[in-house]
Amino acid sequence: MASVPDVEDAAGDLWLPVRKARAHELVIEVIEDRILSGVLKVGDALPPERELAANLEVSRAGVREAVRVLESQGVLRSQPGAGAAAGTFVAALPREALTRFLRLHVALSNFTIHDVTEARIVLERASAASAARDLHSAARAEIEAALAAGEAAIGARGAFNEADTRFHLAIADASGSGLSAALTGAIREAVRVPLLHAIERNADWGDQSALLQREHRAIAEAIFDGDAERAASLTEAHIRRATSVLFEA
CATH class of the missing domain: 1.20.120.530 (GntR ligand-binding domain-like)
Known part of the structure; x- marks a missing residue:
């Protein structure tokens, strides 16, 4: 089982690489860990898909699947478009x-x-x-x-x-x-x-x-x-x- 980066990482090291396994499960685990530790809060934006995939050293498809799963659970919400309002955000769980x-x-x-x-x-x-x-x-x-x-x-x-x-x-x-x-x-x-x-x-x-x-x-x-x-x-x-x-x- 791959490990998740330490919660105590500095804000700048929030998205450290993880060892490869089932990519989307690892991404979910990292995001859940950050939410449970209070590092990510309601309204916070995730890095763009390409950046998050590179930082965690997983495929973009793995990031995309993780976001899809967490959206279906009401944990994340995605806003299409451009600008500050666009992106993937931590949502209040409906x-x-x-x-x-x-x-x-x-x-x-x-x-x-x-x-x-x-x-x-x-x-x-x-x-x-x-x-x-x-x-x-x-x-x-x-x-x-x-x-x-x-x-x-x-x-x-x-x-x-x-x-x-x-x-x-x-x-x-x-x-x-x-x-x-x-x-x-x-x-x-x-x-x-x-x-x-x-x-x-x-x-x-x-x-x-x-x-x-x-x-x-x-x-x-x-x-x-x-x-x-x-x-x-x-x-x-x-x-x-x-x-x-x-x-x-």
Whole structure:
């Protein structure tokens, strides 16, 4: 395995050569190392492709492939053209990219529903409590919109499932933690299909969806009242009961 240049190199020696192996993987490793060490920050430009390839002693194709991979992950962004605005820059990692990455790994790892439920409880209890402590008007409006979508979808299956997801993500967003929101979204997306299949199998869905919606309203009221402990407790009870009804019946 090829080594990566030392993080402690002076700024002028930022792009030292690496021993040749799989070129694009080495370039990725160097760029990731510089980001993790704080040498590269959001908005910083990478050297031009030709210069970076020469400095690292790899092919331009290897640099190009590394940039393509990191762009797909939301780590880099490329701006075509000429002048100072053109080039390849370190980007703030979009939540959509992180969510896509996580949901695939959650799905491929084949976690049990119990595992998913326990993870959801940890995340969503914290999100509900944080939202209750410091709820901004825009976050409240999104929670209310999600509640309205749920009311309109009671008895429906796919539509209520979408509204249910929107409600839980609205609370995660309201927590103020982008990472919690991304993790919550990834978990919800990973179980979206089995959850919908469980809903479709439920013969008493009309009553169940109405009960789920009442629980949503109770959670929202606790958040709006600023009662963090009640919001967290109601969220846990809601997740456990829904899981028991849909997956363990």
